[in-house]
Amino acid sequence: MRSNDVLGFIFAGTLDDKIPELAASRTTASVPIGGKYRLIDFVLSNMSNSGINNVGIVAKSNFLSLTDHVGSGSAYDLSKRRSNLTLLTPYGGKSFSNLVETIYNMHGYIEHCREEYVLIEQGNVVTNFDYSALFDFHSKNNADITLVYKKGIIPAGYDRPITIDADASGKVSQIFVKPDNTAEESDFMYGSLLIRKELLMNEIRSALSLNQLDIKRVLQDAVGKFRVFAFENKGYTAFISSINSYFAFNMDLMKKEVRDELFNPKRPIYTKVRDDAPSRYGLESKVKNSIIAQGCVIDGEVENCVISKGVYVGKGAKLSNCIVMQDTKIGTYTNLNYVIIDKDVQIKDGRSLMGFDSYPSYIAKKSVV
Missing domain, CATH: 2.160.10.10 (Hexapeptide repeat proteins)
Structure with missing residues (x-):
């Protein structure tokens, strides 16, 4: 799989309601973090560093700050002749009430893009992730859908978290929604997945025809119908799902090992430049x-x-x-x-x-x- 054959699709407003103070005048993805960055800088930089040239950002509300920050995408090397960054906002009374309808309402944009695959990401995740390893894993296993997961305790703030059960090869046998053992270590699927564009739109249309508007149920139904695999993100990952997790991540940045992993010079994190004098x-x-x-x-x-x-x-x-x-x-x-x-x-x-x-x-x- 070629990285330039993958469309990046980011949901900027993930868990807006869990950080109402910070998201009162902005969407989650544009929350300032680490002194000079915004949350969206990490996922956009990961995509750019992995060779993804076309990215769409879904923003349902309070997107002025996000628009000002990402601009044309030049800071992330996404404004070249064959690159593009598009901000997808509500239009024509279209609903953003759930992910199934949201993705369907963006079908014109998704189907117009030339890429064969779609990489769906969330705007509240901080990690430095090399997607090329994910692409290789997906191709090697001839997967239809590859879910990215993090092993550990499910973060606070996720009302209906998803965990997965997979064999040694990574093939998923079962997906659990809101499992009982949330206090125990599990394979937490945080909303990152890779899927063929045609398959995604077929499943979304099928779900709508059955009035199935819960994307988590759609994923559960996919197990058994398709080859669903799971890929582990083994690097440092922070989920901004509450004011406490936001505070804890910023305090984590005091640790040299965390900074060294997140701000790897081989995979730099880009952001909008503001020219100020030295402090x-x-x-x-x-x-x-x-x-x-x-x-x-x-x-x-x-x-x-x-x-x-x-x-x-x-x-x-x-x-x-x-x-x-x-x-x-x-x-x-x-x-x-x-x-x-x-x-x-x-x-x-x-x-x-x-x-x-x-x-x-x-x-x-x-x-x-």
């Missing part, structure tokens, strides 16, 4: 075990924090275990611990705010505290 550190500033993006002014103390571009931290301020998004201004002699601060927030002098590692506080975009 400046005052004479009395102290920074420990933190990620500081460019364009910041740090005059206070920062420890175990992720600080985005253009942030100002005033003199005497103390920040610990915080995530601060871009262009936020933090006043002098403030004390912040376990706080997530959205974009363009102003925290005035002398304020104190504290959450906990299992329940971080959140300050909404453009708030004044």
Whole structure:
């Protein structure tokens, strides 16, 4: 299978309802993460690095931020003569209420694309994944459908998670929806799959004709009818399915082994470039075990924090275990611990705010505290 014969199809709004604070004015895929990235940067970079040239992003609402970030796709090398990045938004009263209808309503776009296969991905997953290994596995096994799974405990926030049962060769014998043993380690299928385009559209049309609108039931029915295989993602993977998982992932970035795996120079993670001056550190500033993006002014103390571009931290301020998004201004002699601060927030002098590692506080975009 040639990588340029695969259409990338990304659902940007995966689990929007599970992070209502962060997704109030944006879709999940455009949530800022790691100081300078958005969630969608990882899946788009994975596709580009694997040779996929044509990508469609399905965004059902709050997609202005996403449109501004991905633009024409040039940051991901997807705006060349034979490359394309398309943002697919609701039109003509079409329904986005479930995946079956959503995919069907995009049939004009999908069938017009020249690619033979479709790679479906979710916009809430952070991983550096080489799809070429998936393509080889799919071809070698003459598979009709290949599901990507992660071995481990099912993340919180998935109301009807999917787990799979497969033999040593990877052939799937059974798919379980909302299994009873969610607290135990299992093969968790998180919504990534590779399928032939013609087969996908045939199954979607068949499901609609039977009023079967649950894509998970469609996958269950496919076992036995088709050659369904499972491919394991063995690398570091984070699922942003709650405010706690969002906080935990950003804190994970303090670990060198996590950064080394996610930001592999052989498979770089691309993002929209914002030209800022280098960050400046005052004479009395102290920074420990933190990620500081460019364009910041740090005059206070920062420890175990992720600080985005253009942030100002005033003199005497103390920040610990915080995530601060871009262009936020933090006043002098403030004390912040376990706080997530959205974009363009102003925290005035002398304020104190504290959450906990299992329940971080959140300050909404453009708030004044």
